[in-house]
Amino acid sequence: xxxxxxxxxxxxxxxxxxxxxxxxxxxxxxxxxxxxxxxxxxxxxxxxxxxxxxxxxxxxxxxxxxxxxxxxxxxxxxxxxxxxxxxxxxxxxxxxxxxxxxxxxxxxxxxxxxxxxxxxxxxxxxxxxxxxxx
Ligand code: T46
Numbered sequence: 320x321x322x323x324x325x326x327x328x329x330x331x332x333x334x335x336x337x338x339x340x341x342x343x344x345x346x347x348x349x350x351x352x353x354x355x356x357x358x359x360x361x362x363x364x365x366x367x368x369x370x371x372x373x374x375x376x377x378x379x380x381x382x383x384x385x386x387x388x389x390x391x392x393x394x395x396x397x398x399x400x401x402x403x404x405x406x407x408x409x410x411x412x413x414x415x416x417x418x419x420x421x422x423x424x425x426x427x428x429x430x431x432x433x434x435x436x437x438x439x440x441x442x443x444x445x446x447x448x449x450x451x452x453x
Contacts, residue, residue: 367436
C-alpha cells in the first residue's frame with residue numbers, strides 16, 4: 320500500500336504523464352471521476368468489494384489512509400506523477416485537502432452503490448468471511 324511513481328516525460332515545455340490500461344494501470348479503465356472544491360470534511364470511509372481504482376492528486380495535496388483490515392498506511396500525496404493503487408477490500412479515508420486539491424480516480428467498473436461497504440464493522444466482518452472462504 321504505497322505510492323506508485325509513473326513515468327514523467329519532461330521537457331522545456333513542462334511535464335506529461337500517460338496512463339494506459341493494462342500497462343501502468345493494472346486494469347481496464349471503465350470510469351474516470353474527479354473530486355475538487357474540497358474542504359476540511361474528510362471523504363471516503365468505505366471499502367469496495369470488487370472495485371479496483373488508481374487515485375491521483377493531479378493538483379494540490381491531500382492525505383489518504385489505507386487499511387486492509389490488518390494494518391494501516393498513511394500516505395501524503397502531492398505529486399501529479401504519483402498514484403495510489405486502491406485495490407478491492409481496502410478501507411480508505413481521504414483528508415487534509417489543500418484548497419486547490421484535485422483528486423482524479425480511475426476505476427475498473429461503473430458506479431455501483433452495492434459494491435460499497437460503508438461501515439467499518441461490516442468491512443471487518445466481510446474480510447473475515449472472505450478469508451474463511453479462501
Ligand atoms: C472512492 C473514493 C476515492 C456517483 O453517482 N457516481 C460515481 O462515479 C461516484 C464515485 C459517486 N457517485 C455518487 C455517490 C454519492 O451519492 O456521488 C456521491 C458522493 O460519493 P461518495 O460519498 O462515495 O464520495 P467519496 O469522495 O467519499 O468517495 C469517492 C468514491 O465514491 C469512492 O468510490 O473510492 O472517492
